[in-house]
Amino acid sequence: MSELLVECAKRLKLSQLRSHIEELTAEEVQFLEKLFTREIEQREQSKLNLLLKQAQLPQSGQEPYEWQHVQLPKTISKEELLDGAFLEKRENLILYGGVGTGKTYLSKCIALNAITRYGHKVRFYTVAGLVNQLIDANQKGQLNRLMNQVDKLDLLILDELGYIPLGKEGAELLFQVISMCYEKRSIIITTNLQFGQWNHVFGNQVLTEAVIDRLIHHSHLTIFTGESYRYRHSSIRS
Structure with missing residues (x-):
């Protein structure tokens, strides 16, 4: 046979x-x-x-990732990061650093591996973009539908936390998403703000502390140093 x-x-x-x-x-x-x-x-x-x-991943180049300005915690290796081992444990990644230091690009690399190697369901949002969708869905009575879409994911990527304040409704809705994901799926957050500055985004100290508490319980903090990739390759610099 x-x-x-x-x-x-x-x-x-x-x-x-x-x-x-x-x-x-x-x-x-x-x-x-x-x-x-x-x-x-x-x-x-x-x-x-x-x-x-x-997944709605951002369009960007396919060049090899440059690791010399990335400080990984002792809790996770480069291989575990790219292989998505943290996904099986429902752990989070917080990618912190200045503008243009490679946070978004690394999150895309991780997402591509998660999809192409393991068939994981991934969705990429800018924080502002997701919050706008949440507010719009809430006003139209369609919030449960959007939440159900997130609930089916293996990995949620929230890019650019810290660029704009969210407002009361947006902050509360984003908190709902993060709470729903807690210990059920992994989240990658890219941010240019230290935790102590997140209150400027959420506008409420109690809410900010609740968000941080859920994110850092099972997480790996990766720090990006160096100058902006776009600035290093800009004609203005020369």
């Missing part, structure tokens, strides 16, 4: 065929193996394309 054909039939949920494989000729087995293998490959590629589309 062809083990390959049995496995293909199982993956394609062709239970009736599996019970009749022994009745097939060698030529029929060979033909079906090629046919089913091609079908599985096409389905996997379609699934991958859909996951990449749904």
